[in-house]
Amino acid sequence: MSSLAWIDFDEAERQRAQRIMALFQERETRDELGMGAIRDSIADHLFPGTSTIQTRLRYMLFIPWLYRALEKREVPEAQLRTEARDTEIRLADALKAGGESNGIIGRDAGPRLQRLPSSVYWAGLGAWGIRVFPGSLDSLFVALRGRGRSRGASSGEDALAGAQTPAVWNPALPQMPGDLLEHAVFRLTTDEAQFLIDRLIASQPTALLTMLAREGIDAGCDYIWTHPHLSAFPSAARRLVQHGEIFSHVMHGAALLYNLALSELRQRDDWIEDYRARLGAWSDELDTGAVRAWSLDDFWNVVEHPAHAVRPAAKRFISEWRDLVLAGTEQVISAPAARRLVEERERRLKTSQSRYANHAVRDRWTGASGADRLSFRWAQAKSHLRDLAHAE
Template structure:
């Protein structure tokens, strides 16, 4: 029996709430029309363990290294948590001392840092099999106290059993570099990169992220469907990327129409002209054959993911928008039915906080919200792949 009794029934909800709060701080990621469950389902298939607030790949090692250093210390869970925070704040200075400029979590906040790297990477560490226990950060510290108490009281536990029951991190985790908290960088060694790739192969063998990581493939493109080696992707990944491209392209029009209508309500001529032009450009780029060939039932089966529930109302909205686009993308901005579809969708989602219904909320709108194409966390995956490619 494990010496850690992980009891944290609300961990999934806690992590989901953190993701939602993060989205509200990223203007381009705002989910005004309730497409987040589809977006995240696709992203978790393609790039599992990533999130929009991750920065650099070596944090996947920094966090377990720092936490390992606490596992032999005494103290209450609250004391250990405070020590962990101190270590993570020290890491900020160590990265600065190492000459890093971009990607440092807490570079400006310093000791006032609110979102620690551990909270940003915790779910990813579990998804990649680097973190072996299932609990939250809070239950981790409680578990350390329980483990020490049990092994102090139970002298019958053999050395082998103790080692097995204490396994909190992957066995092959590379050792922390000396003087980690004095000066360090985001540069991965070959051993560290190999460990991460091995974890992906073991835990996420079918993901596109694993395929790209395994062969150290990196590319500078804005979207995964623009990848120069797309034709070499595994078959399932190619199909998912195709579906992601089509969904992103089609639903981008709904987001633009949402922003156009708010611009009109705000009577801001510059914004109105901007979104009218963007919708015209979007309509010109729509592949009508793709729309005709799109089978929604196949799409829902392809993107289905156990961690995300795509509600019937969301599916209906997507299908109804697809029908509007099929009638003619060029007429969308002037279409009363398309405008009403978008407006009513946002009203149902936000109720009294709808920008269409609540003028005070609308007046705080700054001219752009969810106005970019969905990219399904390719930016974060691309950064991680670049770090792997330059390891050594």
């Protein structure tokens, strides 16, 4: 059995490490060819505070409501943690009692739930300025334990330490419904929606998500670059969206070729036929003129994000793949250079766990890895915007 122990990093490093660990648990963050930092940079610019495992927007209020009530409990830290977990599990039952069915975290798992809503939304709560406490969820429990000690302490030093404990939630947070843990719904009230919009405006003023939320724009398109209001986006956002569209489309071919190669190694004729057809559709739909005009230098400038470091090897891979695409998409399926580029990239990233080299790992492959186009969390942003637009 292996275990992880925290080295005493500063709080920013601790949160960054926790975020990276959490990403490995998200279904849509499969990054077989090392494009995750670029994907997440674009997503964090456009839709900050979102993640692929978020469901409904009112969790951005459920979590602070539940934890604000728990903050008043003067109990040991272990008991507080237990009560917090139990409360979050009770919330799932309350949502079912309220008539909700989709988007409930823990709907079927119940007490066996591994990923609590608080961990799913914690980073987003901070990014939107709803959570003003700067630390991790673990450090919050420690801080609350310190508060409890200070209340019962007689020494001036302990009382001062408690008084200096930072606030946890934005003071404008709406009031929690009195029956939240008996009967809960996902529909926002207009006051709650306005609070969330105000937080976005204050904390993420330049994000596309903020503009769409402020304008009450709800669109059902599959990709942000097919949005009906694309021409009205701020110029910086429109520029990034256009780069994202080309990047998503160009690199989708590499992902499909990777899946085709594995299907061939597994000798699965049905999978091979499917991926050949998908590569053919990819080739037909690709705008090679737009790819030829695509400035990678400008792309690297606009996607740069302080939370994500894009390695030189990733930049080389994308540049070399683009060159192969421009040489002729029809030949990409069979071109030795294209197949070699994808294989070498995966082998360098996965080393002993490479599906090309490790038969046991390949035999466990179920037929699809990162085979969908990158959408940069538009699905989650679209859901949140819909919740805002339909507040009552």
